[in-house]
Amino acid sequence: MLDDLESIKLLIDEDLSPIVARYLCENFYIDAVAARDRNLLGASDYQILKCAFDENRILVTANVADFEKFARSYEVHAGIIFICDGDLLRNEQIDIVTQAVTAINEELKAGFNMVNRVFYIAQDGTKRFENLSSNLPKEEKI
Numbered sequence: 001m002l003d004d005l006e007s008i009k010l011l012i013d014e015d016l017s018p019i020v021a022r023y024l025c026e027n028f029y030i031d032a033v034a035a036r037d038r039n040l041l042g043a044s045d046y047q048i049l050k051c052a053f054d055e056n057r058i059l060v061t062a063n064v065a066d067f068e069k070f071a072r073s074y075e076v077h078a079g080i081i082f083i084c085d086g087d088l089l090r091n092e093q094i095d096i097v098t099q100a101v102t103a104i105n106e107e108l109k110a111g112f113n114m115v116n117r118v119f120y121i122a123q124d125g126t127k128r129f130e131n132l133s134s135n136l137p138k139e140e141k142i
Contacts, residue, residue, distance in 0.1 A: 009032070010101075011059050062084075
């Protein structure tokens, strides 16, 4: 189910545990780094999104409201995973991010990428991709 994961690169925002990045690296060999590991603790949302773009990483964050605004105004970004539940325990964060990675892996295998796309995922199982380009459909529920 999870193959070719080395093509997925993630930046885990500071609102999630850096343990999530370590878990993904150690268990799935995903190139995942925490904001802390890039000296981004306390950095502005703009700086975090820019770092993700510069390193071609999908940003993983629970800060939906702020990053949604940035994603809609950014000309190009490498993709964002929005964790819609902000108060998850560490093991719940790992589980939900693993589910998100699984969904993105399926998209990659189907020939889609995450450029200018966001993926919303909630603990209740709700998941959807959204395109940010004006000439594409906005939502794709899965």
